[in-house]
Amino acid sequence: MFEYHGSITVRESAGDEDEGSRLRRIVDELRAHICRMNSPYLLDLRWMNGEPFIHLGGHSNHRSAPDVLELFRHVAAIAPGSYGLLHVRDDEDPGHENEIQVLRLARGTLTEHTEPLLSPCVPALEDPFSG
Template sequence: MIEINGWISLESSTDGEDKLTEEVILIINEIIESHNSFNQYFRILSINGNYVVQIALNHNHNLGYVEMVNDLINDICKLAKASYGIIYLRDDENEFDFNMFKILRIAKGQVSYENDKLISPCNPLIED
């Protein structure tokens, strides 16, 4: 099973002064809507004048979904360079990390992978 859940706060500058243009929001929305399908959704929410991308995906097998989400995040961060967020990823078919979540940390538009310590190892913390 592949499970990916998280959010990205869309930002154009780290000082909070510059807001994303409506044109950039529309482009990002087109990019993420092209990825919506069965068992996965991506959407932009406008909350108090700020924009947040929500990501939720759950499939039986990883058929390139991790790479697709990585590409999507990188595309978003090229347009919104100061974006930040957290995405949790679990691939129970990965021979090395099958029992843990990985965290994709987005900070200032850069993505890094971190090992989760809050709900990993999955067995015994969230599974028997």
């Protein structure tokens, strides 16, 4: 099972300068990228209160398209001022089968962490299997 939930605040840089048309071009490129992903799950890019945000979520039997990790890498590369979190539960990820992993995007860098509030999944989220 592969479950994920995340969001990204899209910013061209971490500074407070007016990004204007550059940010609009970045958002247009991201919108095209998201359309190519053709996700059957939640994958939304929209402007709210003058800022662009990406929201995503999904649940499939196995890690497969859309490649949401690649989307985070892509945003880090073209809009390094962006920030966000992606929570992932992948019971087929060796060494992390019983954890919620968090991908952190900040200042153009991605880091991976274990989510301590939801891990280990058994017993934090589910009862142990009693076969």
